[in-house]
Amino acid sequence: MSSSSKPNLPVTNAVNGPPNADLVRERGAASFPVRDLTYLVYGGQERTEHLERIANMVASDPVFRKTDRFFLSRTEQYRRSLEKVRHYKELIAKHNLHSELDQQDLRQAIDEDLPIGLHVGMFIPTIVGQGTDEQQKKWLPLARAYKIIGTYAQTELGHGSFIRGLETVATYDKSTQEFVLNSPTLTATKWWPGALGKTSTHCVVFARLVISDRECGVHPFMVQLRSLENHEPLKGITVGDIGPKFAYETMDNGFLRFDHVRIPRDHMLMRFAQVAADGTYSTPPHSKVSYATMVFMRAYIIGTASSTLAKAVTIAVRYSCVRKQFPLRSGEPEQQILNYQNQQAALFPLLATAYAFHFTGNYIRQMYSDFVRGMRAQDFSVLPEMHATSAGLKSLTTWIASAGIETCRASCGGHGYSKLSGLPSLYANYIPACTYEGDNTVMCFQLARYLLKLYGKAQAKPGLRLPGNVSYLEKSTLLDERCDASTEELWLDPARQLHAYRNRALRLVANCANRLVAEMQKGKDEVLAVEAIKSDMVKVAKAHSYYVVLNNFVNAIEQLRASGTSTPILRVLKTLCDLFALHFIQADLGDFLEYGYLSSLHTEPLHAQIRRLLEAIRPDAVALVDAFNFTDHALGSALGVHNGRVYETLFEWAQQEPLNKTQVAPGYHEYIKPFLLAKM
Ligand SMILES: CCCCCCCCCCCCCCCCCCCCCCCCCC(=O)SCCNC(=O)CCNC(=O)[C@H](O)C(C)(C)COP(=O)(O)OP(=O)(O)OC[C@H]1O[C@@H](n2cnc3c(N)ncnc32)[C@H](O)[C@@H]1OP(=O)(O)O
Numbered sequence: 136m137s138s139s140s141k142p143n144l145p146v147t148n149a150v151n152g153p154p155n156a157d158l159v160r161e162r163g164a165a166s167f168p169v170r171d172l173t174y175l176v177y178g179g180q181e182r183t184e185h186l187e188r189i190a191n192m193v194a195s196d197p198v199f200r201k202t203d204r205f206f207l208s209r210t211e212q213y214r215r216s217l218e219k220v221r222h223y224k225e226l227i228a229k230h231n232l233h234s235e236l237d238q239q240d241l242r243q244a245i246d247e248d249l250p251i252g253l254h255v256g257m258f259i260p261t262i263v264g265q266g267t268d269e270q271q272k273k274w275l276p277l278a279r280a281y282k283i284i285g286t287y288a289q290t291e292l293g294h295g296s297f298i299r300g301l302e303t304v305a306t307y308d309k310s311t312q313e314f315v316l317n318s319p320t321l322t323a324t325k326w327w328p329g330a331l332g333k334t335s336t337h338c339v340v341f342a343r344l345v346i347s348d349r350e351c352g353v354h355p356f357m358v359q360l361r362s363l364e365n366h367e368p369l370k371g372i373t374v375g376d377i378g379p380k381f382a383y384e385t386m387d388n389g390f391l392r393f394d395h396v397r398i399p400r401d402h403m404l405m406r407f408a409q410v411a412a413d414g415t416y417s418t419p420p421h422s423k424v425s426y427a428t429m430v431f432m433r434a435y436i437i438g439t440a441s442s443t444l445a446k447a448v449t450i451a452v453r454y455s456c457v458r459k460q461f462p463l464r465s466g467e468p469e470q471q472i473l474n475y476q477n478q479q480a481a482l483f484p485l486l487a488t489a490y491a492f493h494f495t496g497n498y499i500r501q502m503y504s505d506f507v508r509g510m511r512a513q514d515f516s517v518l519p520e521m522h523a524t525s526a527g528l529k530s531l532t533t534w535i536a537s538a539g540i541e542t543c544r545a546s547c548g549g550h551g552y553s554k555l556s557g558l559p560s561l562y563a564n565y566i567p568a569c570t571y572e573g574d575n576t577v578m579c580f581q582l583a584r585y586l587l588k589l590y591g592k593a594q595a596k597p598g599l600r601l602p603g604n605v606s607y608l609e610k611s612t613l614l615d616e617r618c619d620a621s622t623e624e625l626w627l628d629p630a631r632q633l634h635a636y637r638n639r640a641l642r643l644v645a646n647c648a649n650r651l652v653a654e655m656q657k658g659k660d661e662v663l664a665v666e667a668i669k670s671d672m673v674k675v676a677k678a679h680s681y682y683v684v685l686n687n688f689v690n691a692i693e694q695l696r697a698s699g700t701s702t703p704i705l706r707v708l709k710t711l712c713d714l715f716a717l718h719f720i721q722a723d724l725g726d727f728l729e730y731g732y733l734s735s736l737h738t739e740p741l742h743a744q745i746r747r748l749l750e751a752i753r754p755d756a757v758a759l760v761d762a763f764n765f766t767d768h769a770l771g772s773a774l775g776v777h778n779g780r781v782y783e784t785l786f787e788w789a790q791q792e793p794l795n796k797t798q799v800a801p802g803y804h805e806y807i808k809p810f811l812l813a814k815m
């Protein structure tokens with residue numbers, strides 16, 4: 136019997152009945168048309184309705200129910216996710232969802248870390264990006280039809296961040312025109328790749344290429360791991376699951392060792408670097424072009440930070456509307472906890488950030504498609520900017536979203552600690568985004584290094600024109616300028632907000648550059664001098680990335696204004712943008728005060744304006760989270776249900792707890808009864 140037809144699985148949906156009266160009232164009082172904002176977020180009415188059809192199909196399908204995960208063992212969760220994969224495939228055929236976009240929409244609606252995530256997210260993109268036309272012709276049809284399932288095996292037990300330190304070797308054997316893959320040490324064992332342990336039949340392996348004892352750097356190779364007949368590992372391959380993790384139970388992150396495994400020469404992905412039959416090696420046009428899938432994935436991760444944070448905020452805001460604690464004065468009704476300023480100060484900046492990241496996602500998608508277009512024409516000039524910007528934004532967005540989910544959880548009090556709130560699993564499954572696809576701190580060094588280089592160039596060559604987002608590095612006179620936002624009103628000026636962010640970023644870059652020089656003047660070489668400024672480099676990367684996020688939010692509102700978006704929508708987006716801008720100045724106030732950019736003349740009106748913005752958002756808070764348009768299935772939370780029947784839903788879902796299957800506790804007879812009934 137498939138687990139979906141087990142009789143005692145908990146329901147995913149809210150308990151039916153009249154909706155919570157406070158939520159109904161708040162929805163009726165929104166200052167803007169919610170539906171229009173939803174269309175804006177999802178790219179129009181038609182696209183929204185298409186997404187809704189898919190989301191509703193998934194939400195009403197018992198195979199995709201989610202809350203059973205709370206009660207299943209690790210192995211059962213893995214099996215359940217495979218069941219969902221099979222059903223996903225069936226629905227693609229049944230509903231003709233053959234385009235990549237349809238399939239992406241369906242996976243997003245299923246909303247689970249399926250063990251085909253790496254197949255679609257990294258294995259296929261690597262074949263597309265790194266394979267020759269012939270290699271694509273050979274593997275893509277098989278991969279797209281799931282005749283083979285693949286993953287991306289790069290990280291090893293001994294190295295993840297330092298890719299050049301990978302130890303897996305691919306030695307070219309000219310006599311047979313094969314590569315021999317080998318894991319020479321324990322630390323060469325591939326470790327972590329998703330779906331490697333039990334699911335994948337194939338993988339792209341990153342290994343150091345050796346030809347006639349010459350090291351040619353790390354390259355991608357296509358390797359079959361398991362038999363397509365019986366799924367047994369092939370000769371020379373040791374593969375398995377890496378064991379329990381913080382969460383991510385549905386994913387079989389794996390280990391992999393090679394014992395002199397032979398693959399044909401044409402299994403090296405050779406779009407950019409080639410090995411000829413006689414062993415002649417041709418170098419790629421850019422030394423880091425084989426890292427391109429990671430850049431793609433980082434861009435994708437930036438795009439998902441908004442929706443993840445939006446889910447957490449939706450749960451916390453709806454719950455905070457339903458939840459009441461304390462009357463202000465005795466005899467008065469109790470207050471919705473969302474009326475408390477502290478609750479608003481915790482949640483509304485995150486609400487604003489979810490919207491800000493939405494526009495960041497649009498921006499990076501655009502930048503990525505420009506980059507791909509260039510790469511197809513052998514133009515790699517945008518790669519450094521693409522790499523640095525995506526590395527920084529991936530770090531900032533995942534850090535803020537991770538911390539934000541935890542803030543939302545804590546804002547829900549005791550019920551936030553219940554897994555039935557949906558927040559603990561959202562958090563636990565999301566936080567590895569700060570580590571995978573490049574540890575955030577290490578990624579920050581990449582962006583900071585890029586900024587320091589450009590700053591150095593601009594200093595050495597006055598008049599040099601730098602690309603848009605970094606053009607402020609040309610303007611060292613900006614360092615002498617001070618904030619002039621001495622009233623609450625002036626703090627609402629986007630030009631002043633951006634000035635503050637630009638000034639902070641430039642200040643930190645300039646300080647870092649000066650410290651680098653100072654360290655070198657003390658006698659350190661450049662490498663050691665960089666080591667001495669590394670904490671500051673993280674601050675530099677964050678400061679620049681904040682500026683990019685705000686700049687995009689401001690520009691997006693300007694574009695919406697120009698394209699005739701209605702005033703109520705523009706007004707509410709502007710309020711969110713203001714709160715985003717001012718909140719993150721307040722959060723890092725030390726940076727702005729340290730060099731006298733701000734003084735108490737400016738901070739008083741800043742704090743006052745933030746309080747006003749919280750008040751302005753309060754009446755629209757429910758409408759603003761409703762506009763994200765999540766189904767109850769997508770939220771998977773008893774606290775965030777759309778109809779607000781929070782207590783009824785919590786109570787019903789708790790009945791599914793296996794401990795409640797019997798009235799008398801398991802273990803009672805062995806462990807409780809003996810002392811309860813013992814003679815005094
Ligand atoms: C897209 C559009 C939007 C989306 C659209 C949406 C629509 C489409 C959707 C389609 C479907 C999507 C479905 C998704 C489903 C997903 C589900 C799965 C969820 C996720 C599951 C989890 C997956 C997790 C998988 C993983 O985790 S996979 C493993 C990831 N592992 C890492 O990320 C290692 C980090 N480490 C390094 O990246 C490097 O090692 C290191 C530190 C850089 C140093 O690299 P090194 O070689 O040492 O180089 P340096 O010496 O430092 O630098 C030397 C010079 O090269 C430069 N340079 C370094 N790099 C690069 C680079 N790339 N590019 C360019 N330049 C570079 C550097 O700037 C410097 O320049 P210079 O200063 O000289 O000018």
Ligand SMILES: Cc1cc2nc3c(=O)[nH]c(=O)nc-3n(C[C@H](O)[C@H](O)[C@H](O)COP(=O)(O)OP(=O)(O)OC[C@H]3O[C@@H](n4cnc5c(N)ncnc54)[C@H](O)[C@@H]3O)c2cc1C
Nearest residue numbers: 287289290294295296327328329567570571572573574576
């Ligand atoms: C859930 C999950 C899924 C994953 N999926 C995959 C996958 O599908 N395929 C795959 O190949 N890999 C995968 N990974 C591996 C992941 O990409 C790596 O763990 C990640 O890139 C970080 O590398 P690391 O583990 O070597 O960290 P380390 O580099 O060892 O980092 C440890 C600490 O050292 C610091 N540090 C490292 N280098 C420096 C430096 N030069 N200067 C200063 N500080 C430094 C870091 O900031 C960090 O605080 C996955 C990991 C996780 C957790």
